[in-house]
Amino acid sequence: MNARIAEPPIGGTIDHILSVLPSLIPSAQRVARICAERPEQVVEMSGADLAAAADTSPPTVTRTCQALGFQGFQHLRMLLVRDLGAAARATRSSEAGTAGWLQGIADGAGEILRTSLASVDAAAFDAAAGAIVAAPRVLLAGTGASGPAAQSIALKLTMNGRPCEAPVDGVSQQLTARVLRPGDVCIVVSSSGANAVTLAAAAAAREAGATVIGVTSFSRSALADYTDILLVAGARFQSWDQGAVGAGLVQYLLLSVLQLAVADRMDGDDAERARWAIRDELGAIVAEPEDSGDTVDAGSARGAS
Template identity: 90%
Template sequence: MNARTAEPSIGGTIDHILSVLPSLIPSAQRVARICAERPEEVAEMSGADLAAAADTSAATVSRTCQALGFQGFQHLRMLLVRDLGAAARATRSREAGTAGWLHSIAEGAGDILRTSLASVDVAAFEAAADAIVAAPRVLLVGTGASGPAAQAIALKLTINGRPCEAPVDGVSQQLTARVLRPGDVCIVVSSSGGNAVTLAAAAAAVEAGATVIGVTSFSRSALAEHSDILLVGGARFQSWDQGAVGAGLVQYLLLSVLQLAVADRMDGDDAERARWAIRDELGAIVAEPSDPDDDSATTVS
């Protein structure tokens, strides 16, 4: 049972359940999955009803709720009822054709984003921002589908006056992590928390004594074991298409908020001068005319 009772913010109960679900034993996973996938039905169930639906015992239902961080089934049920009431709205049928996909995917991603940060621990988030500001050196690590979010936030941090490194390939990430020092920060981004290449870099950072900030969708993943500070967000993917869109957006959203928190902590004349110097340089690069006949001309996209 978790030491701290879970009390997700409004709309975040299912996200919290899904963030813990992979770490549960099979019988508990069945209970948790029914709660996440059929909350309207669970809201009308008793503990015995849920046990029968999951083909397990009432004792397993109780232990599952506690393993998820809730006081018991009635506490979990109350939170699901709360969230269902808050989310009640008219359902619009999907239009046919391209317009239908535009609306459907946008609405699905919006639903994911709306509650995606409910499972982020505020104290951990504050500690992560403080560590990044104080670190002599910051490394961003992310491969595969998590790579774009890591690269984008590395650039935003640099523009805001917090220089950082973000090698693109996994080998460079691991080698760079290995030469970090105590006090340095390694931000490791992996939605699944189980990417072997990313975990190798995280392990190298741990061995080097750096502070590892894990950004993932699952609270008890392999990445959690390597992280000094864990930021968990966005485990709810209703379907492959919405999930494929939502996963990257959630990572970018969470890292963007972290970047804003870091920038806020860096307020001061020196930080502001650094930010303006970088922005001026960026503006000069974008505005610089290029000669189409000059092979050395650089195109900025």
């Protein structure tokens, strides 16, 4: 049984289950998946009922609940009852066609974001923010669908006066990670925690002695083996038809909150001067041309956009 008892916040029980599920043995995965996908039925079940539904034994149900971090089945059942009772019973639009489809996607994304950060460990989050603030050098590593979130947070950190590097391709990320030093930070973003290209960058950063911060959806993924600090969020999108949308939104949300925490901790005259210098430069980049006879052809403007 885990020493630390899981107590997810209201609405976060299913996210917690899904974050641990991939690390379980097959029989335990069947139990956990039923709890995550059919909570309304599970709250009406006994341990023996759940065992029968998962084609396993009652002791396996108990061990599964404990492997998930709960005291036992009744503890898990109580949390599911709590979450179901607190859930908003919004009526989904029955409108057919594009409008209904768009609303369904928006509703699904909103539900994902509402509880997506429930599995983030507060102490780990604080440690991550502190490490980024203190690091001489910060590297962002993320490829595939996780790449855009990594690139976005890199830009925001730079705008806050916290310079960082974010090579786009995996080879550059790995090579850069190899030349990091102790005290530097490598933020590795991988929703699955199993992307081989991203894992190579994480391994290189760890071998170099840098602090590795992992951002993923699963607490016991391969990425966890290479990280000093692990931030877990957003496993629920894995059971949603529009998983790619959910994954990107959750990563962007968590990294944006981390960026705000870093900005809040950066103080002193040097940091403030750096922020204002970057803002002035950004203003110059996006400023419209002076009225000095310079004109921009409409076709050129469309091409540039």
